[in-house]
Amino acid sequence: MSNTEAAFDARSLTKRFGTRTVLDAVSFSISPGEIVALLGPNGAGKSTLIGCLLGFLLPDSGSSHMLGHDVREMPREARARTGYVPQTMGGFGSYRVGQLLRYLAAFYPGAPTPDSAWLSWAALDPKARVSTLSGGQKQRLAILLALQHRPEALILDEPVASLDPQARHDFMHLLSDYCTATGASVVISSHILSDLEKVCSRLLFMRRGVLVLDVPTTTFHAATRRLTPAPGAPADWTRLLPQALHVVGRDPGTNAALVGNWPDHDPAFALDNLPWPIRIERPDLEAAYLEITR
C-alpha cells in the first residue's frame, strides 16, 4: 500500500431500506495505520455502513473505495489484502478449527498461517469442532480467520462483545501491536468505549444514519467541554454562545451543551457576556457519547 492511498474512503454513502434512510451521505477517509472507532447506539447504522464499505451492501448513492479500489469492482488480489470480522460467525459448524483455518488460508497467496501471538491468544483446540465452540471461542476464531492473511485494511464489527475481560484486554493490545508492526488500518465498531479510547486514534460518532462527529481521540480529550448554565437558562441558550464554538451534543435533562472545539489557551473566553454563570467540565468519553449520539 502506498503511504498516501486511503485504506477506506467513503464518499457520500446513502442507503435506504424502503422509505427509511439508514445512512445519510456519510463521508470519511482513513489513512494507513489509523485505528478508528465507529461509535453509535443500536440501530445508528454502523453495520449498514460496514456492509457498504466492504461492498456487501449496495448504497443507493455514493461510493466506497478500499485500498484505492471501488469496492464494486475490486480485483481479487486487492480483496485479499482486506479482512473482516462479522458481528456473528455463522456456518462451518462441521469443520474442525485447524481444518477451517487451513481451508480458508488456501484462498490467499502463500496459504498463510496465523501469527503465533494470535494463536496463543485464541487458545483454541485445533481439533475442536466449530459447532461445539462457545460464543466467545467462535469470536476468537472469527478474529483468527480475519487476521491470518495479515490484512492491510481490516473491519471489525463488534469483535469483543462475547470476549471475557482478559481476552478483550489482550485483544486490544495485540491489535494495536499488529497495526504498529504492519501499518494496517482498522475500523472497529464496539459499545465498549473504555477499550476503544485506549487504542483508537480517531473516533467516528454516528446518530440515526448521520456521521455527526469525526475527531482525533487526542483532540476529543483536549477540546471537548460540557457547558452547563445555571438554572433558569432557556433551552435555546446555546444561540448566545460565540459562533466559533461548535456544539456537538446536548443533554435536555441538565440543559448542558457539549462543545467540541474548546480553545484551551483561553478558557471561559467570551462566556462573560452570557446572563447566567456557566459551569465548564471535561466530560469522559462515555458521558460525551451519550450526549453526542442522543
Ligand SMILES: Nc1ncnc2c1ncn2[C@@H]1O[C@H](COP(=O)(O)OP(=O)(O)OP(=O)(O)O)[C@@H](O)[C@H]1O
Ligand atoms: N436488511 C434490512 N432491511 C430493513 N432495515 C434494515 C436492514 N438492515 C438494517 N436495517 C435497519 O437499519 C437501521 C440500522 O441498522 P444497523 O444494523 O446498521 O445498526 P447498528 O448501528 O449496526 O446497530 P447495532 O449496534 O444494534 O448493531 C436499523 O434501524 C435496522 O433496523
